[in-house]
Amino acid sequence: MFEHGYGMGFGGGFMWLFWILIIVVVVLLIRSVTGRTPPEPTDHALEILKERYARGEIEQEEYERKRRELM
Numbered sequence: 001m002f003e004h005g006y007g008m009g010f011g012g013g014f015m016w017l018f019w020i021l022i023i024v025v026v027v028l029l030i031r032s033v034t035g036r037t038p039p040e041p042t043d044h045a046l047e048i049l050k051e052r053y054a055r056g057e058i059e060q061e062e063y064e065r066k067r068r069e070l071m
Contacts, residue, residue, distance in 0.1 A: 045070050 053063040
């Protein structure tokens with residue numbers, strides 16, 4: 001009498017939303033557990049480059065080339 005066809009009635013439509021929500025939550029949970037962090041900002045990379053140059057680990061030419069690449 002009240003057939004909705006293929007289970008897509010009122011409950012079926014919300015069931016899709018429920019499973020999409022479950023998948024999103026699982027993905028976010030996995031990402032938080034794996035400890036993914038955003039990449040370091042360029043300013044931090046420049047500081048490391050300056051420190052390496054100050055310690056004498058790299059020459060001035062290499063320092064200048066890498067500084068231009070980072071900027």
